[in-house]
Amino acid sequence: MIEVQHYTKRFGPHTAVGDLSFTVQPGAVFGLLGSNGAGKTTTIRALVGLTRPTSGTVRVQGFDVWREPLKAKAAFGYIPDRPYLYGKLTARELLRFVGQLYQVPDMESAIDRWLALFRLTDFGNELLETYSHGMKQKVAIISALLPDPPVLIVDEPMVGLDPHAARQVRELFRAHADRGRTVLLTTHSLPLAEAVCDRIVVLDRGKVLGEGTMEELRAQTGTAAGGVHGDSLERIFFRLLEEEQSEQQRQVAEKV
Numbered sequence: 001m002i003e004v005q006h007y008t009k010r011f012g013p014h015t016a017v018g019d020l021s022f023t024v025q026p027g028a029v030f031g032l033l034g035s036n037g038a039g040k041t042t043t044i045r046a047l048v049g050l051t052r053p054t055s056g057t058v059r060v061q062g063f064d065v066w067r068e069p070l071k072a073k074a075a076f077g078y079i080p081d082r083p084y085l086y087g088k089l090t091a092r093e094l095l096r097f098v099g100q101l102y103q104v105p106d107m108e109s110a111i112d113r114w115l116a117l118f119r120l121t122d123f124g125n126e127l128l129e130t131y132s133h134g135m136k137q138k139v140a141i142i143s144a145l146l147p148d149p150p151v152l153i154v155d156e157p158m159v160g161l162d163p164h165a166a167r168q169v170r171e172l173f174r175a176h177a178d179r180g181r182t183v184l185l186t187t188h189s190l191p192l193a194e195a196v197c198d199r200i201v202v203l204d205r206g207k208v209l210g211e212g213t214m215e216e217l218r219a220q221t222g223t224a225a226g227g228v229h230g231d232s233l234e235r236i237f238f239r240l241l242e243e244e245q246s247e248q249q250r251q252v253a254e255k256v
């Protein structure tokens with residue numbers, strides 16, 4: 001379970017995220033969507049303990065990520081948008097390192113299965129510095145999933161993946177949640193969000209524009225289901241952004 005309560009992050013005078021609250025229950029895939037600079041990565045970095053909230057709290061499996069970092073970190077797997085992997089290790093060495101840290105049972109056969117699933121068996125003993133971007137991304141995904149964590153936190157998972165791998169990863173996230181685990185992901189891919197997310201929050205410039213299931217977002221934006229585009233998340237997303245822009249223009253006009 002993930003609980004974000006009144007999370008605010010400021011960088012100097014700039015508010016990157018303001019008063020964000022949401023909960024992700026076990027069994028759910030939660031999508032954090034928004035334009036460039038909306039505050040998605042800033043939120044993810046708070047969730048994984050890389051930045052301290054200016055105010056508010058962030059909990060994973062009941063543990064405050066900043067106050068009880070070891071307990072919180074033991075409970076989640078994290079796939080960053082730009083994975084850093086030790087280039088002088090082979091994929092197998094890195095995965096053994098992760099497996100030992102998290103005491104993964106029957107580690108060697110688990111590693112074999114994961115490498116085979118992502119068609120990396122032949123490259124398992126090659127140094128990671130020789131891997132392509134997509135291959136590195138696959139290893140980062142395996143590292144996060146190998147310990148079968150109760151919570152999975154993912155920043156832009158599909159960048160660099162070929163269509164086959166992208167579909168596999170989408171199915172893995174869904175299956176992870178369906179086994180009672182919690183999944184939070186950020187993405188620019190509206191089809192991905194629509195296909196796997198149970199709930200979605202749309203951010204823009206650090207503010208929440210909308211939150212809910214697809215049905216709730218449709219109701220909020222007056223976007224009817226059906227029709228060629230009527231039920232798509234893309235339409236809801238643009239409607240929310242348009243509403244926010246008209247509200248800002250109205251406020252500016254009032255001040256003039």
Ligand SMILES: Nc1ncnc2c1ncn2[C@@H]1O[C@H](COP(=O)(O)OP(=O)(O)OP(=O)(O)O)[C@@H](O)[C@H]1O
Pocket residue numbers: 011014015016034035036037038039040041042043
């Ligand atoms: N370390 C930092 N110092 C100053 N400002 C920052 C820092 N990190 C993020 N920001 C600012 O916070 C805002 C949110 O950035 P963030 O990276 O969270 O956006 P994002 O939604 O992940 O965007 P993208 O889709 O482009 O990756 C931006 O205005 C960014 O400039």
